[in-house]
Amino acid sequence: MTQSFEIRGDLLIGSDSTGGNRTVRAINPATGANLEPAFAVASESDVAKACELAAQAFDVYRATSPEQRAAFLEKIADNIMEIGDILIERATEETGLPVARLQGERARTVGQLRLFAQVVRAGEWLDLRVDPALPERKPLPRPDLRLRQIPLGPVAVFGASNFPLAFSVAGGDTASALAAGCPVVVKGHLAHPGTGELVGRAIRAAVAQCGLPEGTFSLLTGANETGAALVRDPRIKAVGFTGSRGGGLALGAIAAARPEPIPVYAEMSSVNPVFLFPAALAARAEAIGTGFIDSLTLGAGQFCTNPGLLFAIESPDLDRFLQAASDALTGRAPAPMLTPGIHAAFDKGVAALVEHDAVKTVAHGAPAEGVNRSPGIFFETEAAEFLADERLGHEVFGAASLLVRCKDVDQMIAVAEKLEGQLTATLQIEAEDYATAAKLVPVLERKAGRILANGWPTGVEVSHAMVHGGPFPATSDSRTTSVGTLAIRRFLRPVSYQDLPEGLLPAELRNEGVRALPHLLDGVRKGS
Ligand SMILES: NC(=O)C1=CN([C@@H]2O[C@H](COP(=O)(O)OP(=O)(O)OC[C@H]3O[C@@H](n4cnc5c(N)ncnc54)[C@H](O)[C@@H]3O)[C@@H](O)[C@H]2O)C=CC1
Numbered sequence: 102m103t104q105s106f107e108i109r110g111d112l113l114i115g116s117d118s119t120g121g122n123r124t125v126r127a128i129n130p131a132t133g134a135n136l137e138p139a140f141a142v143a144s145e146s147d148v149a150k151a152c153e154l155a156a157q158a159f160d161v162y163r164a165t166s167p168e169q170r171a172a173f174l175e176k177i178a179d180n181i182m183e184i185g186d187i188l189i190e191r192a193t194e195e196t197g198l199p200v201a202r203l204q205g206e207r208a209r210t211v212g213q214l215r216l217f218a219q220v221v222r223a224g225e226w227l228d229l230r231v232d233p234a235l236p237e238r239k240p241l242p243r244p245d246l247r248l249r250q251i252p253l254g255p256v257a258v259f260g261a262s263n264f265p266l267a268f269s270v271a272g273g274d275t276a277s278a279l280a281a282g283c284p285v286v287v288k289g290h291l292a293h294p295g296t297g298e299l300v301g302r303a304i305r306a307a308v309a310q311c312g313l314p315e316g317t318f319s320l321l322t323g324a325n326e327t328g329a330a331l332v333r334d335p336r337i338k339a340v341g342f343t344g345s346r347g348g349g350l351a352l353g354a355i356a357a358a359r360p361e362p363i364p365v366y367a368e369m370s371s372v373n374p375v376f377l378f379p380a381a382l383a384a385r386a387e388a389i390g391t392g393f394i395d396s397l398t399l400g401a402g403q404f405c406t407n408p409g410l411l412f413a414i415e416s417p418d419l420d421r422f423l424q425a426a427s428d429a430l431t432g433r434a435p436a437p438m439l440t441p442g443i444h445a446a447f448d449k450g451v452a453a454l455v456e457h458d459a460v461k462t463v464a465h466g467a468p469a470e471g472v473n474r475s476p477g478i479f480f481e482t483e484a485a486e487f488l489a490d491e492r493l494g495h496e497v498f499g500a501a502s503l504l505v506r507c508k509d510v511d512q513m514i515a516v517a518e519k520l521e522g523q524l525t526a527t528l529q530i531e532a533e534d535y536a537t538a539a540k541l542v543p544v545l546e547r548k549a550g551r552i553l554a555n556g557w558p559t560g561v562e563v564s565h566a567m568v569h570g571g572p573f574p575a576t577s578d579s580r581t582t583s584v585g586t587l588a589i590r591r592f593l594r595p596v597s598y599q600d601l602p603e604g605l606l607p608a609e610l611r612n613e614g615v616r617a618l619p620h621l622l623d624g625v626r627k628g629s
């Protein structure tokens with residue numbers, strides 16, 4: 102039977118929809134108009150109720166079999182597709198993003214849930230290890246030791262403004278936390294509350310259809326206070342976040358100040374340096390120029406993977422690149438940005454660069470027609486100036502980028518050494534560049550979570566070998582990723598069982614259970 106999902110402005114606290122005061126409306130950023138209906142904003146008691154339900158759900162949910170949990174993730178994906186066109190229509194109204202982009206994002210979101218279902222079934226994430234007892238060992242016998250990963254507990258997820266589906270209510274943080282066995286309480290982003298509610302209803306329906314406890318999932322709409330109360334709640338055991346550096350740091354500080362501090366996995370700011378090597382520019386300066394502008398202006402530049410910094414060595418080929426990039430950007434009409442606040446922050450960041458004595462404007466897009474839009478813009482400066490002012494390396498969230506002119510490869514490497522942590526670093530190279538690029542790669546490994554060649558950083562593949570992370574300030578914890586199947590590890594911790602009788606061991610660590618799953622037996626990989 103086809104289900105119908107509606108936007109009513111409700112909080113979704115377990116199976117209850119009655120909480121909150123109806124005080125906020127979404128804004129259509131393309132027109133500036135308010136959208137109906139009014140949405141309930143969660144109070145502290147709503148937050149506490151969602152967390153209590155999540156805590157009650159935890160032991161039941163984490164005891165689900167891999168098959169039950171995988172089926173739940175797949176049911177969420179099916180339900181999201183069942184929402185149908187109203188999901189894309191509402192997301193377009195709330196974000197100003199084009200229909201095709203949102204359709205692609207929906208496919209990525211459901212694909213991500215289905216991929217995590219496969220991961221749960223495969224069992225590698227349990228990281229099972231067995232070191233059998235060695236009773237005859239001298240001078241001391243070895244006990245029987247068995248290890249598995251267990252989920253941390255209820256997780257707070259902060260939906261991102263710029264990916265209303267793939268990084269929001271049922272995005273990567275939610276998918277990986279649910280896959281790990283953690284109940285999830287989402288703090289929805291006020292930039293897309295209707296989109297969030299539709300997806301939240303799809304998850305809530307899946308909870309009921311799969312016979313899971315109601316507290317497995319809740320959705321709280323609200324501003325910063327709601328999020329702060331959620332992170333303070335003692336029942337929350339980890340946080341997933343995508344957004345600003347200020348927001349991520351504030352939540353990290355709240356989490357660290359709790360009587361029981363908890364991990365915050367925050368994906369924050371990145372300028373994603375791109376290194377244009379000489380032979381690459383000689384071979385294809387024009388193609389690199391247009392490819393760069395396409396990546397820069399994608400989604401009005403509102404990607405944390407946006408190429409915000411370029412480095413290149415002075416040459417006539419660099420001038421060809423600049424001409425091609427300028428031609429591609431000039432006249433390009435700006436798209437609406439996600440919120441008036443994000444638009445204002447972009448204008449402020451651009452104004453600071455326009456007024457900077459050491460920065461020259463290379464090109465900009467067509468003037469804005471309509472609200473919440475500003476032309477994309479491309480600047481240049483000298484390496485020495487870049488090194489002298491660290492503000493030139495900070496993120497301007499939107500379609501703004503700065504080219505840094507270097508004298509030679511050594512200067513390019515010296516500048517790279519000064520960069521903050523990044524999500525990505527990109528090389529534009531040809532075979533003749535490999536020897537010099539090889540000197541840069543070890544530097545970039547220290548700086549970034551993903552190094553790519555001859556592509557553009559926007560557009561992250563959801564897969565097993567993806568890292569969407571990196572050293573601070575790209576993220577708060579460089580040891581992991583927020584995209585790809587490795588993300589499940591953020592919400593797990595190991596437990597070792599020493600000499601427990603078979604009947605007390607979890608099923609997957611009993612002899613028969615272990616044999617059916619991939620595991621390490623005395624350090625040797627088996628069964629995968
Ligand atoms: N690097 C990236 O991936 C992204 C960066 N941004 C940056 O963030 C700016 C604002 O955009 P938003 O999406 O609204 O990000 P934001 O960081 O302001 O908000 C994201 C979420 O965190 C919460 N939050 C923020 N500060 C908080 C605090 N002090 N206490 C408790 N909760 C807090 C908000 O309520 C929201 O739910 C943009 O102009 C841009 O500079 C935004 C989206 C993605």
Ligand SMILES: O=C(O)CCC(=O)C(=O)O
Pocket residue numbers: 261263264268343403404405406558559560561562569
């Ligand atoms: O480039 C992408 O696909 C993902 C970008 C991202 O993670 C973000 O903008 O928050």
